[in-house]
Amino acid sequence: MLLALYLIAITAEAMTAALAAGRRDMDWIGVCIIACVTALGGGSVRDVLLGHYPLTWVMHPEYLWITAAAALLTALAAPVMRHLHRLFLLLDALGLVVFTVIGCQVALGMQLPITVVLVSGMITGCAGGVLRDVLCNDIPLLLRKELYASVSVVTGGLFIGSQHFGANLNASMVGAMLVGLVFRLLALRFNWQMPKFVYRDEWR
Amino acid sequence: MLLALYLIAITAEAMTAALAAGRRDMDWIGVCIIACVTALGGGSVRDVLLGHYPLTWVMHPEYLWITAAAALLTALAAPVMRHLHRLFLLLDALGLVVFTVIGCQVALGMQLPITVVLVSGMITGCAGGVLRDVLCNDIPLLLRKELYASVSVVTGGLFIGSQHFGANLNASMVGAMLVGLVFRLLALRFNWQMPKFVYRDEWR
Amino acid sequence: MLLALYLIAITAEAMTAALAAGRRDMDWIGVCIIACVTALGGGSVRDVLLGHYPLTWVMHPEYLWITAAAALLTALAAPVMRHLHRLFLLLDALGLVVFTVIGCQVALGMQLPITVVLVSGMITGCAGGVLRDVLCNDIPLLLRKELYASVSVVTGGLFIGSQHFGANLNASMVGAMLVGLVFRLLALRFNWQMPKFVYRDEWR
Numbered sequence: 001m002l003l004a005l006y007l008i009a010i011t012a013e014a015m016t017a018a019l020a021a022g023r024r025d026m027d028w029i030g031v032c033i034i035a036c037v038t039a040l041g042g043g044s045v046r047d048v049l050l051g052h053y054p055l056t057w058v059m060h061p062e063y064l065w066i067t068a069a070a071a072l073l074t075a076l077a078a079p080v081m082r083h084l085h086r087l088f089l090l091l092d093a094l095g096l097v098v099f100t101v102i103g104c105q106v107a108l109g110m111q112l113p114i115t116v117v118l119v120s121g122m123i124t125g126c127a128g129g130v131l132r133d134v135l136c137n138d139i140p141l142l143l144r145k146e147l148y149a150s151v152s153v154v155t156g157g158l159f160i161g162s163q164h165f166g167a168n169l170n171a172s173m174v175g176a177m178l179v180g181l182v183f184r185l186l187a188l189r190f191n192w193q194m195p196k197f198v199y200r201d202e203w204r
Numbered sequence: 205m206l207l208a209l210y211l212i213a214i215t216a217e218a219m220t221a222a223l224a225a226g227r228r229d230m231d232w233i234g235v236c237i238i239a240c241v242t243a244l245g246g247g248s249v250r251d252v253l254l255g256h257y258p259l260t261w262v263m264h265p266e267y268l269w270i271t272a273a274a275a276l277l278t279a280l281a282a283p284v285m286r287h288l289h290r291l292f293l294l295l296d297a298l299g300l301v302v303f304t305v306i307g308c309q310v311a312l313g314m315q316l317p318i319t320v321v322l323v324s325g326m327i328t329g330c331a332g333g334v335l336r337d338v339l340c341n342d343i344p345l346l347l348r349k350e351l352y353a354s355v356s357v358v359t360g361g362l363f364i365g366s367q368h369f370g371a372n373l374n375a376s377m378v379g380a381m382l383v384g385l386v387f388r389l390l391a392l393r394f395n396w397q398m399p400k401f402v403y404r405d406e407w408r
Numbered sequence: 409m410l411l412a413l414y415l416i417a418i419t420a421e422a423m424t425a426a427l428a429a430g431r432r433d434m435d436w437i438g439v440c441i442i443a444c445v446t447a448l449g450g451g452s453v454r455d456v457l458l459g460h461y462p463l464t465w466v467m468h469p470e471y472l473w474i475t476a477a478a479a480l481l482t483a484l485a486a487p488v489m490r491h492l493h494r495l496f497l498l499l500d501a502l503g504l505v506v507f508t509v510i511g512c513q514v515a516l517g518m519q520l521p522i523t524v525v526l527v528s529g530m531i532t533g534c535a536g537g538v539l540r541d542v543l544c545n546d547i548p549l550l551l552r553k554e555l556y557a558s559v560s561v562v563t564g565g566l567f568i569g570s571q572h573f574g575a576n577l578n579a580s581m582v583g584a585m586l587v588g589l590v591f592r593l594l595a596l597r598f599n600w601q602m603p604k605f606v607y608r609d610e611w612r
Contacts, residue, residue, distance in 0.1 A: 018401070019403055021401065022401045022402060022403025023403055023404065024343060025400050025401075025402050026400065026401060027397065027398035027399065027400050027401070028398050028399060028400075028401060029353040029354055029357075030353070030398075031401050033353065044253060048252055048253065048456055049452060049456065049463060049466075050462070050463075050466065051462060051463075053255035054254070054255060055253060055254075055255075057320070057323075058253075058254065058316060058317075058320050061317045061318075061319035061320050061323075062319075064319055064323065065319070075401040075403075078401070078403050112466060113466075113469045114469075115469035115470075115472055115473070116465070116466050116469050119465075119469075119472065130543070134338060134542060134543070135334070135338070135343075135344060136343065137341065137342065137343040137545065138545065139432060139543075139544065139545045140543060149437040149438070149441065150437055153437075193435065194435035194436050194437055194438075195435065195436060196433050196434065196435050196436075197429065197430045197433075197434060197435070197436060197439050197483040197486070198430060198433050199427055199430025199431055199483075199486050200431065222605070223607055225605065226605045226606060226607025227607055227608065229604050229605075229606050230604065230605060231601065231602035231603065231604050231605070232603060232604075232605060233557040233558055233561075233602055234557075234602075235605050237557065248457060252456055252457065257459035258458070258459060259457060259458075259459075261524070261527075262457075262458065262520060262521075262524050265521045265522075265523035265524050265527075266523075268523055268527065269523070279605040279607075282605070282607050338542060339538070339542070339547075339548060340547065341545065341546065341547045
């Protein structure tokens with residue numbers, strides 16, 4: 001089941017990445033590259049930082065093809081995508097919580113400290129989007145407007161907590177993902193935002 | 205022979221990186237850093253992603269000195285460089301195909317799947333330029349205008365294909381590089397471009 | 409003693425990172441993330457490039473908490489920070505020389521060539537700030553205005569040189585850090601700058 005969710009998640013990330021690339025007038029190969037970086041970049045950053053080799057896409061190169069194909073189809077069908085706005089946001093939120101839980105599991109499997117497990121989930125869930133924004137020359141959205149990181153922390157925290165208290169693996173996975181998904185959708189619906197820290201000076 | 209081509213390639217990349225740094229008013233140390241990142245960054249990203257340690261410049265620190273020296277000489281001789289425009293484009297294209305073939309060979313030596321071999325060639329050929337553009341705060345050229353990535357795919361594909369069908373190593377290397385080089389120069393001459401994907405919306 | 413200096417250094421980097429994040433209107437989680445990346449990013453880049461696993465913050469996750477706490481306190485106390493301008497510059501310079509010496513020591517412990525030891529010090533000292541500027545969508549300061557990289561080279565060179573000639577470890581550490589610190593403060597006081605390389609053309 002996690003594999004099915006993972007495949008949905010990388011497809012969803014590839015589709016949102018393709019639309020971001022289209023906003024920057026990238027060519028078709030650029031669209032594929034941005035999609036692969038966004039969908040597989042979070043897991044790659046995590047694996048490189050934790051020294052967890054080989055990387056997912058090195059073992060399963062078919063994920064690269066899935067991602068590139070999803071991105072190209074999205075680019076072809078872009079005029080239709082406008083009407084699927086809500087579906088996109090749902091898939092995107094699903095990707096975030098699935099990636100977070102997978103990232104936590106990888107770190108748990110390496111028996112790392114709990115803080116690192118939580119950070120591993122956050123990196124897996126969020127780093128792909130940060131790389132996309134850096135390559136598109138934006139200030140990462142993660143750091144400014146969205147509750148991505150908070151959703152990732154809540155999802156990861158619930159998953160780690162329930163595992164810690166001996167809950168069934170599947171139950172705690174599904175539970176954490178459901179809570180994270182609902183949190184994300186409520187945040188979008190009611191436009192929740194973290195308080196911002198605004199600071200101005202000239203001495204740098 | 206590959207070593208000689210490699211040295212020419214890192215020198216060429218260092219020179220183009222120095223000119224890019226000059227466009228952003230960087231100081232002399234900045235010029236050297238940008239040059240090292242551009243010339244050696246593609247191989248470093250590949251080695252880190254594939255877990256192929258130690259990195260090239262850790263084993264051969266002299267490459268760092270060569271790169272930095274080439275960048276400083278370029279900065280000193282910048283007024284002359286204006287007239288060597290065509291030579292630069294040729295060296296740059298040579299660097300791209302040489303890096304691509306080297307990247308493919310590293311992945312072949314690790315017996316990775318064919319898709320990963322192709323991606324390894326692309327990363328080696330292109331990631332240095334992407335890092336340069338990110339550090340100079342540009343949208344990576346790779347993703348927008350140039351046929352870099354396509355040239356890299358063609359070169360790598362030819363090299364892998366001919367190896368697969370048992371061709372002589374040197375012959376398939378030279379053949380793939382020649383075709384890639386001609387493709388790149390034709391693309392520059394006739395201003396070939398990939399079709400672009402342009403998308404505008406406001407819902408993000 | 410090095411541990412105490414290290415803790416001061418990551419706290420100082422976290423504080424300057426928090427102020428940079430505030431200039432970009434980031435939210436509270438964004439501030440923490442930028443702070444962790446700035447304070448621990450230089451060492452992480454070094455460890456990933458040298459294949460020196462596990463990373464510092466994976467072994468000592470408490471550093472993540474220290475960094476995040478320092479960043480949040482800085483954000484809360486931002487109005488006061490305006491008056492501590494000089495203290496900040498001092499702490500920042502201290503962080504630079506401490507990180508540089510630690511980076512050199514890690515590479516010396518792996519018995520790498522001297523050039524790589526010097527580069528390892530530079531990466532540890534400077535890469536965190538570069539990552540901060542890339543995430544905030546600035547051209548890295550390192551590459552344009554400041555003498556950061558030069559200070560790092562001088563500090564690292566002195567440390568390596570004195571170790572090479574058999575000086576006492578603590579003496580050479582303290583000596584190199586003091587010289588680097590004085591150099592940095594003089595550079596700030598008298599506004600020393602490296603010559604810039606300015607280049608304009610239109611042929612790219």
